[in-house]
Amino acid sequence: MKLYDYILSGNCYKIRLFLSFLDINYETVPVDYYPGREHRFPDFLEINPLGQLPVLVDDEVKLRDAQAILIYLASKYDTSGRWYPRNPEAMGKIAMWLSFAGTEIMNSSNARLHDMLAYDLDADKARANAHAAFRILDDHLVEVGFAGQEWIAGTQPSIADVACFPYVALSRDGGIEHDDYPAIQSWLTRIQSLPRFIDMPGIHFMK
Amino acid sequence: MSKIVDPFTLNQWYAVRTENKNGPDRTHRTRLLGVDIICQDDENGQVSIRRLDRTESQDSELPSRKRYGLVWTSLGMPESGIFEMPETEEEGRRHFVWDAVTVKTSGLRAIENFLDLAHFPYVHSGILGEEPLTEVTDYQVERINNEIWVKDCSFHQPKAAAIAEEGIHVNYIYRVPHPFVSILYKTCPLFPEKFDVIALMVLPREEDVCDIYTTASLFDNVNTDVEILHFQQKIFLQDRLILENQVPKLLPLGGRSEVSVRADAASIAYRRWLLDNGLSYGACTG
Amino acid sequence: MSINFNKYHWFAFYASQQIMPAEIRARSMWNTDIAVWREENGSIHAWKNRCPHRGMRLSYGFIRGSQLVCLYHGWNYEGATAQCSYIPAQPNLKGPKTACVRDFACFEKHGLVWISTVAEAEKEPDFSDFGEAEQTIHFCRSIFVNESPGLVGEILKTSIFIPYGNDLADGAKLKIETSQAEHHQTGANYQAIWQSGRDKKKKTELTCQTEVRNNAILVNHYKDDQGNEGSLIFALLPIDDKKTGVHVLFSGDFSSQSLTSAKRHYAKWAKRMRWSIENRNLQTDSFNPWI
Secondary structure, eight states: OOOETTTTHHHHHHHHHHHTTTHHHHHEEEOOOOOOOGGSSSSHHHHOOOSSSOOOEEEEEEEEEHHHHHHHHHHHHTOOOOOSOEEEHHHHHHHOOOHHTTTHHHHHHHHHHHHHHOOOOOOHHHHHHHHHHHHHHHHHHHHHTTTTTOOBSSOOOOHHHHHHHHHHHGGGTTOOOOOOHHHHHHHHHHTTTTTTTTOOOBBBOOO | OOOOOOHHTTTTOEEESSSSSSGGEEEEEEETTTTEEEEETTTSOOOOEEEETHHHHHOOOOOOOOTTEOOOOOOSSOOOOOOOOOOSSSTTOOOEEEEEEESSSSSSHHHHHHTTTTTTHHBBTTTTTTTTTTOOOOEEEETTEEEEEEEOOOOOEEOOOOTTTTTTTEEEEEEEEEETEEEEEEEEESSSTTTEEEEEEEEEEEETTTEEEEEEEESSSSSSHHHHHHHHHHHHHHHHHHHHSSSSEEEEEESSSSOOGGHHHHHHHHHHHHHHHHHTTTTOOO | OOHHHHHHHTTTEGGGGGSOOTEEEEEEEETTEEEEOOTTTTOOEEESSOOTOBBOOOSEEEEEEEEOOOOOTOEEEEEOOOOOEEETSTTTTTOTTTOOOEEEEEETTTTEEEESSSSSSSOOOOOOOSSOOGGGGGEEEEEEEEEEEEHHHHHTTTOOOOOOTTTTSSSEEEEEEEEGGGEEETTEEEEEEEOOOOOOOOOOEEEEEEEEEETTTTEEEEETTSOOEEEEEEEEEEETTTTEEEEEEEEOOOOOHHHHHHHHHHHHHHHHHHHHHHTTGOOOSSSOOOO
């Protein structure tokens, strides 16, 4: 299995983290996303015409989009079945939060790209939108928490948690603090306490 | 300019762009010491640089130099040329220039962090240091020709460079030739008698925001350019998390608001050197 | 008119349940960055969120036993004294006396961590009228409103809420009898009428009495004409000029199942309260359903 990877990308980390949770060996192909913009040149565009990371290649299967890769990995390799339970309610809920991770939460990534790598993006708007998304997630975690549910889409951690985690945790790189979201903070800590958790620059973890 | 810039800061050369990076119409805009500037390439690759806060063309023209893969300028009257790094000319080295990463803190905090060994086991755990090998043994600090030299540093590092396969004892020498530049010579895992050279060239955009360019001249016959890039960026972005969470953002030079111990000798010497040279930009009292 | 906040009072800083043993959290109070953390044995501490060594925010650090360890250089600070006890770079050096973190008085009560940033704080907030038993006051949630503490407090003084047992989302309308509302510095008395959206004939009359205690705590005793009675408590946390934390608590005896429903009910109310305050300029109808 081969992961086209960039060390500072939260979406690539999403896959590295999940592969670690599943205890799967893989090789990485490091891509010069910044400053080289290698993902915008023909060699990489052949791998993913959208010019985005990550891309996973597993034998004959080639997938782009972090959320799609999570579904594939969980479906194929998670023998416990807990990361992506095969029942309609769980699948529907997980799809809903995967989509949230790929859209609303990505505002946090935009603020980070602006603040860290000088991308020409509207950072104030991205921060406001990220705060709005974090409120929704915090409210959700508060409400499900009343009945003892500690994870986004059920009583077990799922790929919805993995998908939402990186750009929530990394948001401070883009000037978005977590102070107003205590339920999110507790949830971040729970994810960091899972067996085989790994970190990345910006998501520091020591015990 | 929002604040009067002290002469020591003003009269330095600053890296404002990599040589090969360019924006639309071969222009590149950035900021230096609170002033908007623009770099413009002509057909022959000559770069002209202007400051945008002055209307008269003769007043807005800034000097332009190319060195170490970077484009340099100054808002003041530098007394000398850009500092020399003769070690980088040694044969067999691979040269890297990594484009800027923005950090929302004073550039002085970034240089001070670069001079620090004690944070390795915590901030770069498993790479540049690891508990319980946390002790910083005594090292020497000297001032030579109004530069700071930090010598005889050594530290155990689990993975000292991309090419390192096992933990090694690494020797470090630091040199600070400029308030916003630091050069590091560290034991090369491939040839233990040689040093890899890594330099941090900081562009202070504002007192509390900087762009950090990194250059390296390494011996590595195994890793690809991109693998080495990932290794460096991982370490560098671990530092960024620290730098953006230090309070205050400006570097205190008064010696009262931050407690130091012997392991901080390089930091203390750097702060004192800044103070002795009358630097105030990016610094605070306290 | 707005509530005067006074630094000599205790403020509800964090919910106890959100700081587990060996965890650290931080937020601002009056623009001061404060870290609150628990030793592994559960003891709680509130400290200035800054390492005296190189200014690193301590909330990025981690806890080992009774020590808070700064992420930057691993300096250890002893919980009981806030004094540096160990410097990994110089293992044989005793932590210098000056390497001491500013600590703030704090204690836990009713599911909240209360702190004071002044040494001579006034007496602890009084909840004696809720009985001795801790379990009669239930923590619902903490919620943050992007508005000034003074304004949030003033609005909450006469806020109307629908007691647990009624449906918030059935198009209900609430009307405050403003002519009869009495405002004073320490509270307000008012009547409210709640009209169900589904069944227009269904009306509930509420009598509310809000009391401001220790400045930042609002206790709203309500009684309706169905015989329901209880209290909703808002403990306000002034973050800065533009943001206010509101810890929502309520009193009463509940079975565990109905307690969960009651928490959901008041959490929904809290979200609407936040929306109403932040969007108050959008509201043209004087028949304002939530505030």
